[in-house]
Amino acid sequence: MLLLIIDLLGTFAFALSGGLVAVRKQLDLFGVSVLALTTGMGGGFLRDVLIDATPPAALTNWRYLAVAILAGLLTFAFHPTLGRMERAINLLDAAGLALFCVTGTIKAMDYGLGPVPSALMGMVTGIGGGMIRDLLAGRVPIVFRGDLYAFPALAGASIVAVLNYADQPVWLAAALGGSLCLVWRVVALHRNWQAPMPTGSSSV
Amino acid sequence: MLLLIIDLLGTFAFALSGGLVAVRKQLDLFGVSVLALTTGMGGGFLRDVLIDATPPAALTNWRYLAVAILAGLLTFAFHPTLGRMERAINLLDAAGLALFCVTGTIKAMDYGLGPVPSALMGMVTGIGGGMIRDLLAGRVPIVFRGDLYAFPALAGASIVAVLNYADQPVWLAAALGGSLCLVWRVVALHRNWQAPMPTGSSSV
Amino acid sequence: MLLLIIDLLGTFAFALSGGLVAVRKQLDLFGVSVLALTTGMGGGFLRDVLIDATPPAALTNWRYLAVAILAGLLTFAFHPTLGRMERAINLLDAAGLALFCVTGTIKAMDYGLGPVPSALMGMVTGIGGGMIRDLLAGRVPIVFRGDLYAFPALAGASIVAVLNYADQPVWLAAALGGSLCLVWRVVALHRNWQAPMPTGSSSV
Numbered sequence: 001m002l003l004l005i006i007d008l009l010g011t012f013a014f015a016l017s018g019g020l021v022a023v024r025k026q027l028d029l030f031g032v033s034v035l036a037l038t039t040g041m042g043g044g045f046l047r048d049v050l051i052d053a054t055p056p057a058a059l060t061n062w063r064y065l066a067v068a069i070l071a072g073l074l075t076f077a078f079h080p081t082l083g084r085m086e087r088a089i090n091l092l093d094a095a096g097l098a099l100f101c102v103t104g105t106i107k108a109m110d111y112g113l114g115p116v117p118s119a120l121m122g123m124v125t126g127i128g129g130g131m132i133r134d135l136l137a138g139r140v141p142i143v144f145r146g147d148l149y150a151f152p153a154l155a156g157a158s159i160v161a162v163l164n165y166a167d168q169p170v171w172l173a174a175a176l177g178g179s180l181c182l183v184w185r186v187v188a189l190h191r192n193w194q195a196p197m198p199t200g201s202s203s204v
Numbered sequence: 205m206l207l208l209i210i211d212l213l214g215t216f217a218f219a220l221s222g223g224l225v226a227v228r229k230q231l232d233l234f235g236v237s238v239l240a241l242t243t244g245m246g247g248g249f250l251r252d253v254l255i256d257a258t259p260p261a262a263l264t265n266w267r268y269l270a271v272a273i274l275a276g277l278l279t280f281a282f283h284p285t286l287g288r289m290e291r292a293i294n295l296l297d298a299a300g301l302a303l304f305c306v307t308g309t310i311k312a313m314d315y316g317l318g319p320v321p322s323a324l325m326g327m328v329t330g331i332g333g334g335m336i337r338d339l340l341a342g343r344v345p346i347v348f349r350g351d352l353y354a355f356p357a358l359a360g361a362s363i364v365a366v367l368n369y370a371d372q373p374v375w376l377a378a379a380l381g382g383s384l385c386l387v388w389r390v391v392a393l394h395r396n397w398q399a400p401m402p403t404g405s406s407s408v
Numbered sequence: 409m410l411l412l413i414i415d416l417l418g419t420f421a422f423a424l425s426g427g428l429v430a431v432r433k434q435l436d437l438f439g440v441s442v443l444a445l446t447t448g449m450g451g452g453f454l455r456d457v458l459i460d461a462t463p464p465a466a467l468t469n470w471r472y473l474a475v476a477i478l479a480g481l482l483t484f485a486f487h488p489t490l491g492r493m494e495r496a497i498n499l500l501d502a503a504g505l506a507l508f509c510v511t512g513t514i515k516a517m518d519y520g521l522g523p524v525p526s527a528l529m530g531m532v533t534g535i536g537g538g539m540i541r542d543l544l545a546g547r548v549p550i551v552f553r554g555d556l557y558a559f560p561a562l563a564g565a566s567i568v569a570v571l572n573y574a575d576q577p578v579w580l581a582a583a584l585g586g587s588l589c590l591v592w593r594v595v596a597l598h599r600n601w602q603a604p605m606p607t608g609s610s611s612v
Contacts, residue, residue, distance in 0.1 A: 023402045028348060028402075029401070065320065138344040138546075144439025145435060151438065196437040196484075198437075198487055232602070235553065283607075
C-alpha cells in the first residue's frame, strides 16, 4: 500500500514535468496530456516492452493512467503556478527517479535477466520517460546534455542488482540503491553538478 | 472483402500523407518510401507491439506493404499533382482515421485489454502512424499542435469500447464510433476547429 | 568464432560512428555512451522487438554491451584522432552493414517470417542503429537524405532472403548477399553516389 502510494507520487511528479515541457513548447491540450502520460509511464513502459512483460502493467492498471492524466490536466490549467514550484517538483522527481530505478531493476531480475542488463533496465525505467518526453517535444534529451541525471540512476540500479545477485534481502538492496540515487541526485541539483563533457566542447 | 478494401484505402491515404511530408522535407527516394510505409502502417504496428500481438500483422500481410510502398512511389513521382489534391486526401485520411480507431479498439479488446486501455489503443492505431511520420521527419507531431485530430479518434474509440463492453453487437459499435470520429474530423477540417491551447500561448 | 569476431567488429564500427555524432552534437559522457550503444546494437534490438525475439540478444550477451560501451569511451577520450580516421571507420561501417543485413535476414527467416518481411528486417538490422542514433541526436536520419546506405542493405538482404527461400545453402546466400551490399556501399562512398531525390528538390 505504501509502495503503491510512493509509486503513484513518482508517476505524478514525472507527469508534471512532462506537462510543463509541453506547455513551454506551446502544445495543445492533447499534447500536454500525452507528454504527461508518456513522461509518467514511459520508463516502465519501455522496460516492459524490452523485457517482454507485455501487455505493459501501465496499460492494465487504471490508477497510473488516472494519476498521469490528472497531472497533465492540472498542468494545462495551472501551469503558471506550477512553473514557480520548480524546486518542489524537482525533489519529487528525484524521489521518483530513485524509486523507479529500484523497482525497474527488481522487475528485470524477476524476469530472469542477469545483473548487468537488469541494472541497465533499472536506469531505463528511471530516465526513459523523460527521454520520450524530450523526443516528442522535439529536443535532444536533456539527460544527454550535461544534466547529472543518468549516473545516479545507474549507480542506484547497480547497487540493487549486485546486492540482489548476492542474495541479500530485497529491502536492503532497495534501501541502499534508492538512497544513493536520491542523495546523489538531490546534491547534484543543489550544487548544479554537471556530467563530464568531451574535451573541446562546453556544456550548453 | 469490403472491410479489406476500406482498410487498404485508409492505409493508402495515410501513406500518401507520409510521402508528401517527406517530399516537403527534401528526403530521398528511400526516405519517401519509409515515411509512406510508417505513416500507413505505423499505427497498427505500434498497437501490435504494445499489446504483444507480434509479429505484427503489417509484417505478415504483403498487401499492406504493397499498398503503402505504391503510395510512396506515386508520391515520389507525382508529388506536384498530389499536393494540389489536398482536400481529397484529407477526406480519405479522415476515413482512414475513423476506420483505424474502430479496428484498433476491437483488436485490443480481443486481446483481453479492458475498455479504457482498448480505447487508448484504438486512438493510437489512428494517430500513431502520423506521429511516427512527424518524428522521423524531424518535427513535433502536428497532432500535438492544435490540429483537431486526436479527440475525434479518442471519442470514436471510446464509443466502440463502451458499446463492446456492454455486449452490444460489434457492427453497431463500429458504425456509431466510426461515424462520430469521421463526422467530427470532417467538420473540424471544414471549419478549421482547433484543440484547446494552454492560457498564454497562441496556436502555431 | 570467426563470425563472433566479425559481428563484434561491426558493432564496434557502428558504435564509433554513434559516439562521433554525439561528440559533434556536444553531448555529455552519458550521451556519448548511449549513442554508441544504440548505434552499435540498435538495429538488432529493433529487429528482435519486431519479430518478438525478446528479451533481445543484445541484453543477454555481455560482449556486445562491453564492445559498444568501450567504443563510446574511446570516442569520448580520443575523438579528435578518431574524427581524422573517418575513411577507415567508413570501411568498417560498410562491413558492419553487410554483415548485419545478412544475419538479420537469416534470423527473421528462422523466426518464421516470409522472404519479403525477412529482407525488410535484414535492412532494419543494418540501418536501424544509425536511424536511432540520428533521432536521439535530434536530426533527420541521414539514411533519408541522399546518402546511399539503405539500398545496398536492402539489396543484400533480398538476395539472402531469395536464396534462402529457394533452399540454397546458407553460406552461399550469405556470401553473395553480403558481398553485394559491401561492394555497392564501398563504391558509393568512393564515388559519392546519392540516392534519387524527388523532382524539384536538391540533395542537402
